[in-house]
Structure formats: C-alpha cells, structure tokens
Amino acid sequence: MHIHEYQAKHLFARYGIPVPRGIPAHSVDEAEAAARMLGGEQWIIKAQAHTGGRGKAGGVRRVACLADVRHSAETLLASRLVTRQTGENGLPVDSLLIETLTPYTAELYLSALVDRGRACIVFMASTAGGMDIEEVAARHPEHILTLPIHPLQGLQPHQCRELGFSLGLAAPLVTELTGIMQQMYRLMLELDLGQIEINPLVQTADNHLVALDAKIEGDDNALYAHPELAALRDPRQEDEREARAREHGLSYVSLEGEIGCMVNGAGLAMATLDVIQLHGGSPANFLDVGGGATAARVAEAFKLILSDAQVKAVLVNIFGGIVRCDLIAEGIIEAVREVGVTVPVVVRLEGTHAPTGRQLLDASGLSLITAEDLDEAALKAVEAIKA
Helix, strand or coil: CCCCHHHHHHHHHCCCCCCEEEEECCCHHHHHHHHHHCCCEEEEEECCCCCCCCCCCEEEEEEECHHCCCCCCEEEEECCEECCCCCCCCECCCCEEEECCCCEEEEEEEEEEEEECCCEEEEEEECCCCCCCCHHHHHCHHEEEEEEEECCCCCCCHHHHHHHHHHCCCCHHHHHHHHHHHHHHHHHHHEEHHHHHHHHEEEECCEEEECCCCCEEHHHHHHHHHHHHHCCCHHHCCCHHHHHHHHHCCCEECCCCCCEEEEEEEHHHHHHHHHHHHHCCEEEEEECCCCCCHHHHHHHCCCCCCCCCCCCCEEEEEEEECCHHHHHHHHHHHHHHHHHCCCEEEEEEEEECCCHHHHHCCCCCCCEEEEHHEEEEEEHHHHHCCC
C-alpha cells in the first residue's frame, strides 16, 4: 500500500526527519491560502499521485507569484497525471502539496526496504540523488551503496557514519544522516513498512540535510495492526478492479493480455501465466481466489475478469486440496449462469473429487471446455481465441 507524499512527510516530521514546510491543498482556494500561510516569494507545487517521474510529467512546478499558484492548481487539480509508470490513462490528481522553496547544493538518494532474499532491512544510498535509481542501478551499480541491518543487532550508529563518509559527507552532515537513518529504521519497525524512499535527500545551501521527497510503502498483510496507516489508503490511486478484488478477499493484478485467469494459490497462478505464454497466449490478469474458494467468490472472480474488455477467453485452473473439486465445479456453473459469460471458458480441475467435478461441468449444458492438465488447458484457451 502506498500513501501520498504529504502523508509520508507528515510521518517523517513526526519521527524527526527534516522536511520542507508544506501544506496539502484540495482546491484552488486552499492552494492559494497555503502559499499565503507559508509566506515567501516562491513555492513548489507538487501533484499528489502514486507514481514516480512526476516532475518530468509536469506534476511538479516552481511558481513565483500567487497568480501562478492559482493557475497551476487549476491546471493540475482534477487532471490525470501520465508518467512512464502509470500507462496512458494516468492517475487522478485530487490534491496538491504546496511547499516553500528549498535551495540546495547537492542531491543524495536514501532508502530502506525489506530485502526478502537477505531476510532483513537494507539501506541503499547513492550520490546520484534525483535521478531514476533503476537507471543508475542498471548503468552504474558501483554508485549504489548497500547496508544490510542484522535483525537482532539493529541499526548501529557506526554503520550510519561509515555510510555517510562513503557518500563524501562532512562530519556535521554525517551526524545528521545518522539521525535520519535511525528514525527511518524506527519508522520501518514500528509501522511494519515495506519501504521508505527519499529521493532526493538534499544538502541545503546552509549545510543541512532535508528530505525533499518522500515515499512510503506499507505492508498490506500488516495493516490490520496499523489502522491509522490503513486509513491513508487512497482507492482512486489504485486499479479499480484490484480495489474491488480486495473487498472480496481476492488477490488480483491487471495485466495486458487476452486470457483471463482464475486460479487458487499464488504459485499455481504464476505457473499458469507461464504456461499460457509458453503456448503463445498472453494472460490478462493474475487472480488468486484462495484455498477456500466458494461459489460467491468464484462469481465475483468472474465479474472481475470480464470487466476487462481485453479478455477474450477465461482459463480456470483449480487444485482441490482444501476444497473439493465438485463443490468448485458447482460454483463455476452457478457463476457462469449468473454472470452470463459470453467468452470461451476452459476449466482444469485437479485434486479431491476432480473426476466428479469434471462430470458436473460436462453435464451442465453450458459451453465449458474441460481439460485434464494445465498444459492442455492453456493450449485450449489459446486455440479458443484463435477460433
């Protein structure tokens, strides 16, 4: 789960991480009032959308008068910001962050994230702040410093100092970096976050470190323990189908293909996507209905899949371990009748009572295509589209 920059900076300030003075605004009048309240002669107006590359897309603007504040707010609010990460439809801009101008002399990159491979939190830092860190990692990996944190020992001050000197910082700034990193680590642990990113962390003209940008990624699996963080979720920044799926306990990710997939189990779902591509098809989604799939959940899954206009066939791949395949078959039949599916549906059932489940599908009178194994099912789904 992502949150907006102004929300992330509010958390930063609460934890003692220095940020520019800023005020969020949801209307043109609020934007002008925020600029007046902040004072000064120049401001930065930042469109609030869950995407990187906002500056290159015109979502970050420097303005020098209140008239320009109003004009920029009128242009950005209620628009859709299109970046390299959003796709052609972009993301809605419902709020802005108005900030004071922060003169700076250098940009750094600093982040903390959960590294699953190392089973610990890892800090990443670079002198190439303000740039696309992915591009830096690909072209100049030597410019990125990594610092794994032992889970039992925690972040130690000497580690922060070593990182700071490796970045070429003077002693006073190394002290500030140490404080920022310790608060980032504390924030990661206390809110069970997946990642914190500051890009850029700037060295100001008066030689201090300030987080000019802020990104925070929460862990969906831990949100139950952090209702305050969960309340910051903005559904309008998420894929509509993914948001609906979450409401029904489904794991759904939109893709760009033509074959809708409904599978139980994340591993089986990934294998299904691979086999579809192996046979020349393209999956339209990742959809895990979970081990305890019910008729109601299957019906909602069909509705989600078919709400994508690109879907030309549906592949259902269910392994009946926790649930019985005959019950899943009944749910599929009920769902197809309820939803009114008009595209070919290929069903592969395996596991408990699988033969009985396939018999129910064959006797349903519906245009359901059954398959004995995953390879056959994927091939039939691809052929159904061609036919």
